[in-house]
Amino acid sequence: MRFLNTTSIQFEEVADSELSQAENRYAILSHGWGRAEDEISYEDMISSTDLSRRKGFAKIKEFCSLASLLGYRYGWVDTCCINKANSSELAEAINSMYMWYGFSTLCIVYLEDVPRNRFEDSEWFDRGWTLQELIAPKAVSFFDQHWEPLGTKLELLESLSQKTGVPSDVLGNIADPSTCSVAQRMSWAAQRVTSRIEDRAYNLLGLFDINMPTIYGEREKAFLRLQQHIVQKSKDESLFAWALNTSSDAPRAYFSVFASTPSAFRDCSNIVQTPGSACFSENNGELSISLRIRQYSPGIFRVLLHCTRKANPDSKFFITISQTFGDETFVRVRDLENIGEGLTNILSGREVIIRFPVDPKTPPVTTFFGFWLRTLQPP
Numbered sequence: 001m002r003f004l005n006t007t008s009i010q011f012e013e014v015a016d017s018e019l020s021q022a023e024n025r026y027a028i029l030s031h032g033w034g035r036a037e038d039e040i041s042y043e044d045m046i047s048s049t050d051l052s053r054r055k056g057f058a059k060i061k062e063f064c065s066l067a068s069l070l071g072y073r074y075g076w077v078d079t080c081c082i083n084k085a086n087s088s089e090l091a092e093a094i095n096s097m098y099m100w101y102g103f104s105t106l107c108i109v110y111l112e113d114v115p116r117n118r119f120e121d122s123e124w125f126d127r128g129w130t131l132q133e134l135i136a137p138k139a140v141s142f143f144d145q146h147w148e149p150l151g152t153k154l155e156l157l158e159s160l161s162q163k164t165g166v167p168s169d170v171l172g173n174i175a176d177p178s179t180c181s182v183a184q185r186m187s188w189a190a191q192r193v194t195s196r197i198e199d200r201a202y203n204l205l206g207l208f209d210i211n212m213p214t215i216y217g218e219r220e221k222a223f224l225r226l227q228q229h230i231v232q233k234s235k236d237e238s239l240f241a242w243a244l245n246t247s248s249d250a251p252r253a254y255f256s257v258f259a260s261t262p263s264a265f266r267d268c269s270n271i272v273q274t275p276g277s278a279c280f281s282e283n284n285g286e287l288s289i290s291l292r293i294r295q296y297s298p299g300i301f302r303v304l305l306h307c308t309r310k311a312n313p314d315s316k317f318f319i320t321i322s323q324t325f326g327d328e329t330f331v332r333v334r335d336l337e338n339i340g341e342g343l344t345n346i347l348s349g350r351e352v353i354i355r356f357p358v359d360p361k362t363p364p365v366t367t368f369f370g371f372w373l374r375t376l377q378p379p
Contacts, residue, residue: 001100002081003074006064011045011081012074019103026074027067028104030133030140031059032112032124033079033195042083062147063108076100078129091214098132098206107137116144120163128194128203135166136206138173164188165269177207181273181307182230183238186265198222200262209233220260221359227258228282228358235277237289238307241317243267244335254322254331254364257287257356270310271317277306286329287356294349299323299366300333303354309338321354322364329355331364 001019003026005012014024033039039056051057060077067075082093093100101107109130111122119142124130134140140153153160153171161168165188169175177185185207194200201222202214210229215222230239240257242264259265278290291303305317320334 001076003076004060004064004081006068006072006075009061009064014074024074025072025105026076027063027070027072027106027108028076028101028133028137029063029078029110030101030107030124030130031110032122032127032130034112039079042080043085045080059110059112063110066108066143066147067106070106072105076104094202094214095205095211097129097203098136101133101136102138102206104137105139107133107140109133109140109142110147111142111150112145114145116146116148116150119144119150120159125163126191126193128189128192128199131164131166131189131192132203132206134160134164135170135177178209181238181268181271182208182234182236183241183265183268183271183307186239186242186259186262187268187271189262190266190268191263201226204262223261224256224258224359228287231280231282231287235279236273236307237277237291237305238268238271238273240319241265241268241271241305241307241336254333254360256358256360257289257319257332258358271307272310272313274306274308274313274316282358285358287358288353289356290351290353292349292351293354296320297366299364301330302349304349321356322366324357324360324362324364326362329357329360329362331356331360331362333364 001014001016003012003014004010006027018024034055038054040051040054040060044051056079060080063077064075083089109124111119111124113124114122134153142150142152142156144150150156157168157172160166161171167175167180170177170180189200189204194203196216197219198214198216204226205212208226208230210226210233212225212229218225227239242259243266244255245264281288291305293301293303296302299322301321302318303321305319307317308315315338318337319332320337321330322333323330
C-alpha cells in the first residue's frame with residue numbers, strides 16, 4: 001500500500017501483510033474533491049513541478065501535519081496515493097477502498113466548504129464515496145474548513161445518523177452493516193451523487209462485500225452488475241423492493257426485476273428481510289427465484305416478497321409482473337405495493353420458480369394500464 005510519510009510528504013510503500021504492525025498505523029483522509037486542476041494526482045507528486053501554489057497541495061500538507069502531530073508516521077490521500085493512469089492499480093484500489101478505510105487507525109474528515117456551526121450542510125454528505133468513508137473506519141474525527149476539530153463520529157452519532165440515514169448502531173461500530181437488509185443499505189446511497197455514473201455502483205462494493213471488475217464506460221450497467229453479484233451472495237428479497245421513479249420510469253411499459261439506479265431505494269430505509277426466502281440462481285442472463293404468485297388479471301400476476309416495513313411487520317410487499325412474448329420469462333410492469341396481513345393470505349398463491357431476464361429486451365404479452373374515475377356532480 002502506498003502512503004505519504006507525514007513528515008517528508010514523500011511516498012513510502014508498506015506491504016499489506018505488515019499493515020497490522022504498530023509502527024505502520026496510518027491516518028486516512030476523507031474529503032470532498034475540488035476542481036481537477038486544484039487536486040494533486042500521483043503524477044503531480046512524482047514530477048518536479050512546484051506544487052506549493054496548488055490548493056490541493058495545501059490540503060495534503062495540512063492533513064499530514066495534523067496526522068504527524070497525532071503520532072502517525074503514515075497518511076493516505078485518495079487523490080495522490082493511487083496511480084489512476086494505471087488501470088489495474090485503479091481497479092484494485094476501488095475494490096480495496098472499504099478495507100483500507102476500515103484498517104485505518106483514524107479517518108480524518110475535512111469539511112472544506114462549511115464553517116463549524118453548519119457542518120451538516122457540507123457537500124461531503126452528498127458524495128457517493130464518502131458513505132463508506134464514514135461507515136468503514138472505527139475512529140472518525142471531523143474538522144472544519146480551518147482544520148479545527150468538530151467532534152468524533154461517536155460524539156456526533158445521533159446527528160450523523162439523522163443526516164445520513166445510517167442507523168446509529170452501525171455508525172457506532174455495534175452492528176455490522178450486513179445486519180441491515182440490502183434495501184436499507186441501498187437507501188443510504190439513494191440520494192448521493194458521483195462524478196461518474198459507474199461510481200454509483202463502484203462506491204458500494206465494500207458495503208456489500210463485493211469484488212468485481214471496474215469498467216468505465218459501461219454507465220448504468222455497473223449498477224446492474226453489482227446487483228447480479230449481490231444475488232450470488234444473498235437471498236435477501238428486499239433487493240427487489242425498489243420503487244419506480246415517477247418522473248423518468250413511469251412512461252416505460254416494463255422493467256427489469258433489478259433497479260436501474262440506487263435512487264430507486266430512496267424510501268427503503270425501514271425495509272427488513274423476513275424469513276422464507278429461497279436461494280436465487282442466475283444462468284445465461286436470467287435470474288430464477290422461487291416466489292409465491294397469484295394471477296391478478298389476464299396476463300398479469302402478483303408475487304410476494306419476503307420483506308416488510310420494520311414499523312409494520314404484519315404487512316408485506318408485492319410486485320406486479322407479466323410474461324414476455326415467446327418464452328416463459330417475466331418482467332416487472334408496475335410499482336412496488338404494500339398490503340396488510342389480511343390480504344397477504346388472499347394473495348399468497350402458490351410458490352413457483354419464476355425466471356426474470358436480467359436486462360429485458362422483449363416486451364410483455366400484457367401491459368398493465370390504469371385509469372382514474374372521477375365522480376361528477378349532476379347538473
